[in-house]
Amino acid sequence: MRIKCPVCGERPLEEYAYRGDAKVQRPRTHAPDQANAWHDYVYLRDNPKGRQKEHWRHSGGCGAWLVVDRDTYTHEIFSVRLTKAARRRAK
Amino acid sequence: MSAQAYRLERGGLVERSKPLHFTFDQLQYDGYAGDTLASALLANGVRLVGRSFKYHRPRGIFTAGNYEPNALVELRNGARREPNTQATMAELFDGLEATSQNRWPNLSLDLLSVNSKLSPLLSAGFYYKTFMWPRSFWTKVYEPFIRRAAGLGSAAGANDPDRYEKAYAHCDVLVVGSGPAGLMAAEAASGAGARVILCEEHPRIGGALLTERIEIDGRPGQDWALDARSRLQASGVRIMPRTAVVGWYDGNTFAAMERVADHLAEPPAHLPRQRLWRIAAKQVVIATGAQERPLVFPDNDRPGVMLASAARTYVNQYAVRPGRRAVIFGNNQSMETTAHDLARAGVDIAAIIDPKDVVSSDISHVVRGQGVAVVRGGRSISGVKPSGRGAKTIGCDLICVAGGWNPSVHLISQRGMKPVWDNEIQSFVPPVTSGPGFICVGASRGLYSTESCLEDGYQAGLAAAREAGFKDVETATRTFTASGPEQGRVEPLWRPESGAKGKCFVDMQNDVTDKDVSLAAREGYVSVEHLKRYTTLGMATDQGKTANVPGLGLLAGDLGKEIGEVGTTTFRPPYAPVSLGVIAGHSRGPTWRPVRRTAFHGWAEEQGAKFIEAGLWMRWHYFPRAGEGFAEATAREVNQVRNAAGFADVSTLGKIDIQGRDAVELINRVYTNSFTKLPIGRARYGLMLREDGIALDDGTVTRFDKDRFFITTTTGEAGHVMEHLEYCHQVLWPELDVQMVSASDAWAGLAIAGPKSRDVIAELVDGFDVSNEAFPFLSAAEITVCGGVPAKLFRISFSGELAYELCVPYGFGDAVVRTLAERGARHGLVPYGLEALGIMRIEKGHVAGSEITGWATAGDLGLGWMVPEKKPHNYIGRAMAAREGLIDPNREVLVGLKSLNPSEKVPAGSHLIADGALNSPEADHGHVTATTWSPTLNAYIALGVLKRGRERHGEILRAANPLQKYDVMVEVADPVFYDPENARVRD
Secondary structure (H helix, E strand, O other): OEEEEOOOEEEEHHHOEEEEEOOOOOOOOOOHHHHHHHHHHHHOOOOOOOEEEEEEEOOOOOOOEEEEEEEOOOOOEEEEEEOHHHHHHHO | OOOOOOEOOOOOOOEEEEEEEEEEOOEEEEEEEOOEHHHHHHHOOOOOOEEOOOOOOEEOOOOOOOOOOOOEEEEOOHHHOEEEEEOOOOEOOOOEEEEOOOOOEOOOOEHHHHHHOOHHHHOOOHHHHOOOOOOOHHHHHHHHHHHHHOOOOOOOOOOOOOOEEEEEEEEEEEEEOOOHHHHHHHHHHHHOOOOEEEEOOOOOOOOHHHHOOOEEOOEEHHHHHHHHHHHHHHOOOEEEOOEEEEEEEOOOEEEEEEOOOOOOOOOOOOOOOEEEEEEEEEEEEEOOOEEEOOOOOEOOOOEOEEEHHHHHHHHHOOOEOOOOEEEEEEOEOHHHHHHHHHHHOOOEEEEEEEOOOOOOOOOOOEEEOOOEEEEEEOOOEEEEEEOOOOOOOEEOOEEEEEOOEEEOOHHHHHOOOOOEEEOOOOEEEOOOOEEOOEEEOHHHHOOOOHHHHHHHHHHHHHHHHHHOOOOOOOOOOOOOOEEOOOOOOEOOOOOOOOOOOOOEEEEOOOOEEHHHHHHHHHOOOOOHHHHHHHHOOOOOOOOOOOOHHHHHHHHHHHHOOOHHHHOOOOOOOOOOOOOHHHHHOOOOHHHOOOOEEOOOHHHHHHOOOEEEEEOOEEEEEEOOOOOOOHHHHHHHHHHHHHHOEEEEEOOOOEEEEEEOOOHHHHHHHHEOOOOOOOOOOEEEEEEEEOOOOOEEEEEEEEEEEOOEEEEEEOOOOHHHHHHHHHHHHHHHOOOOOOEEEEOOOOEEEEEEEOOOHHHHHHHHEOOOOOOOOOOOOOEEEEEEEOOOEEEEEEOOOOOOOOEEEEEEEHHHHHHHHHHHHHHHHHHOEEEOOHHHHHHHHHHHOOOOOOOOOOOOOOOOOOOHHHOOOOOOOOOOOHHHHOOHHHOOOOOEEEEEEEEOOOOOOOOOOOEEEEOOOOOOOOOEEEEEEEEEEEOOOOEEEEEEEEEOHHHOOOOEEEEEEOOOOEEEEEEEEOOOOOOOOOOHHHO
16 A cells, blocks of 8 residues: 655555544543543444545654545545644645 | 487577586486576476375476476575475576475385375365364374475575565556567557566566567567567666566555575675565556466376476477477367477377367377376376277377466456456456556457467557556557467366376365365365365465366366356465565564664673663663672662662653643643643653553653743653654644654763762763752753753652753763763762663652553552642543543552562562462452562562552562462552652752
C-alpha cells in the first residue's frame, strides 16, 4: 500500500502508523452522565468492509496526522488530507 | 562415457570456448558457460538426479525452468550449502558442487524406496489415518520416523556467510518477462517517454525467443532478442536479468528477487548474494508467458520423461540432446514442432502417440487414437507400450509430453482475480486482460503465436505509457512477420488409460497420484481448496506449477463437472522460492537493528563501563573497578551517591519542546495535574493517562517562559508520548495555538546526585548561583556551563538525594562529561549505571516500567495525589478513570516488601499469598514487581502490588515462587524505604 502524504508525497506503508476510525468524536465533557458516550468513544469501532475514513500518522516522515479515505477491502485510497492543525503547521 | 556425449556440435547459446568443471555426487563432469546444472547433466548423459519425497522414486529432469518438480539438488558445501535448488534454474559455474537429495545410502540404491511398496499406507491424508493408533506411539515411534523420512535436502546448519540487500526502485511502467510480448511492451513504453523497468528471472533476455526456433522479420529469434536488448539499453530501459517478480501488492508495489551472485561460487566482496527489490510502478505489463503442463499416465515420473517444451529448450538453447530416441505424447499440435526440433538435432523420433488425433496427416510414425499404457524402465526408460490392443513396445530413452499450456496467471491471482477457463485453448486465463494499473499480454493471457505476442506487447506498452501519464501517446499498431511454434488444436486429455498399471503422478514433487485425487473426491473433499490441503497437491516448493491444472482436470472428471466450474486455487506470493536471507537483508546479527549510543558512550567505554541494551539504547550498566564484580561495583556506586556524589547518563529520556500561546492549555489537557500556576523557572512532576483511564507515562514539565515548556518522558515511552501529543493537538484540539518538537536527540543529559552534587555543579556553571536559596528543589534555568556551553539545568531527583539534571547540546556532550568527571573527582564524584539507578529508585519507591504496566491506575501506583478533584479540564483519561472498576478499593496497589530475613532475596514475579494459605488463585493477593539488595538498608527489599495494600502495612505474607520452588516471608511496608520525609532532596 502506498499513501500520498500531503507534505512528503507518495510513500510506502511502513512509514505510516495506523490508528483507526476517524469518525469517532471525543465527548466534550467528563460529566458522569456521559459514561456511555465515553465507552463508545474509547471501545466501540465499526469494522466496515469497504470505504472508511481513518487516522494515520506519517510517523516515519513528517509526523503529521492524516485522514485517509480508504477501502478496507481493496485498499484503494480515495483521498489523504492533513488534519486542521497539521495543515496550519505545513504553511 | 565420453565427455558431453549428448552435446550438439553447433548451435545454442552455450559458449564452447568457456568450459566449466563441476561435480555431481562427487563425480567430475564438464559443461559450458551458459549451461544450467540441468543442461550440463543432460549433456553428460546423467538422467537420474534425485529421489521423490514420499515414495523415494527415481526422478530425473522434467522441465527447463522454475516449475521443475523433480530435479532438486543441494548446491555447494559447508555454510553455503543450499538444499532443494532446482537444477533447471541453477546456472553452472566452474567448481560447482551439486549433490542429490533424499536418498540413502546413495542415489541408485535408496532403501526408503520401499515406501513405494507401502503406498496403500501412504495415500492421501495418510498422516490423519495411518499413524493414529496406538496413541502412545505418536511421539516415540511415528513422529521420529516421519521426521527422518520426510523432507528433501538438509540445511547448512551454519551461519550464512553471504550478505543480502534490500533495494527500492520506481518506474512508470514495469514489464514482467522478456519474451516477445515483454520486449515489445518495454520498447513501446520507453519510446513513448516512460521510465521502464524490465524484469527477467533468467540470466538472458528473450524468453521463448531463446528456447524455441522462432524467426522474426527474417532474423533468428535468438539474434532478434539480442538486438532488442541493445535497443532497450540504448533507450534507457532498466533491464534486470536474474530478477523474478515474486509478489504483486497493493498500490502496484512489487517484490522482486535478484539473484545477484547465485551464478558465482562466492559473491565478490562488493556484491550481495541476492537482493530483494521493492518496485513501485504506475503501470505493470504482465508478460510472464505460459508454462507447458504434463499428462497423467502410468510411470510418468520416470527419468527420461520430460515436457516437450523442455526438450526443445535443451536442443535449441543449450545444444543438448535430452535423449537418443524419443517418443512424443500429447494432446495438441505442438508435438509436430517437437518432432521437428528434435529430429533436426539428431534425435530419432520413434513415435508420436496421438490419442486425440491432432497431428497433421503428413507426419510419419504417428500412433493415432492410442494413449500410453506402459512405460518400461526404472532409473531410465527403455520403451513405451501404447494402449491399443496388441500394441508392441516402442524402444526409446526419452518421452516428451505435451499436455497443453498454462498461462502464468500467478501474479494476477495474487491480486485476488480468479482465472477463468477458456475451453478453446484448454487453459485458465486472466478474467480481464487489463484493469487499473495493469495489462496482461501475450502468452500470459492465452495468445500463443509469436506474431500476436509481439503485436499485443507493442500495443500494451503504448497503453501503459499513456495510463502512466504520457497522455500524448497515440494508439498505434505494428505488425510483424514471424514464425514459431503454435499450440494449434488442443483436446482435453486428463485421465490415464483405463486399466493402466503403475503410478500415475499428478504432483510429482509431493508424490500425489490420480488415485489420491479420486480418493479425496470419494471422501468428500470436492472443493478444490480442500483437495489441495487433503492431498497436498500443489503444496510443494514449486507451488504445483505443473500439477494444479491436471489435478483440476481429474477432479472435474470425478465430480462430473467442467473444469471452469471446479475453479482453481489461489496463488499466493512468492511466485518463486525466496531465501530467508534475502527477506532478512541486513537485519541480522549486529546489524539486526540500529544501535543507539548516547553522546557519552565513548567516554564511558574508556572508563571500562559495562553496557546494557535498554530499549533501543546502549546504556551504562555499571563501572567495575579492579577486583570488583557486578554486586560490589553497583553497591559502591549507590553508597557513593548516597554519601558523596555520582552522575548517570539520562540522555535517553524523551524530551519535547512545547511552545505557543496555548501551550499550557495543551499540557493541562494531557496531564492529570494542573500546570496553570507553574511559575517560570520551575519544574513539576506530571502524570499522563491513556484515554481509558490507565497510567500512560510520567515525567517532568518545566516552564522556561510563559508560553514555552520542556517536558520529559520515560525512555521507553518517548516515541509513543510524542505521537500521543501530536494526535491530541492535530486531531482532537486543532484550535490550540501550539507547536511542539521532539528534542530527545538534541540534548545530552546527565543526572548529578548526592549530598556533594551542589559543589560539583558549582564547578561547571558559568557564574550561576546554585545555592539552595537561589536555586531550590524543582528549580530550572537556561544557563551556560564550562565557559559558554548552552545548558538546561534542573533541580530534580530520581535517586532521593540532592540532585540536578544537566542537559547540553548533543555535540558538547563528550567535552562536558570529561570536564565534569575531572572537576567532580575532588568531591568524590563517580559515574553510576542503570543498575545503581534501579536500586535507588526501589529504595525510594519510585514507580517505573515494571509498575506502569498498562493496567495500573494512578491510584494503584500511589499517585492519587497527582489527580486533583478541582481541576476543570476534561483531560485525557479523566472520564474513564472514574469508572467503578478503576476506583475499586480492592485493587492491587503499590507496596514495599521487606524480606523478614534481610539476607533472603525476594524474587521478582513471586506471588503474594496470605500467611498460612495454600497457593491458589483465591489466596493470590498480588505480586512482586521489582526487587533488589539495598546497600543503603543492608537488606533485600522489593516493590509489589497488593490488594488493599495501603491498609496492610506491617502484615506478614508469603512471597511464593513455584517456578523457582522458592518461598520467602515478607513484611508489607510503605514503598518509600529511604528518607520518607523527602528531606534530602530539599537540602
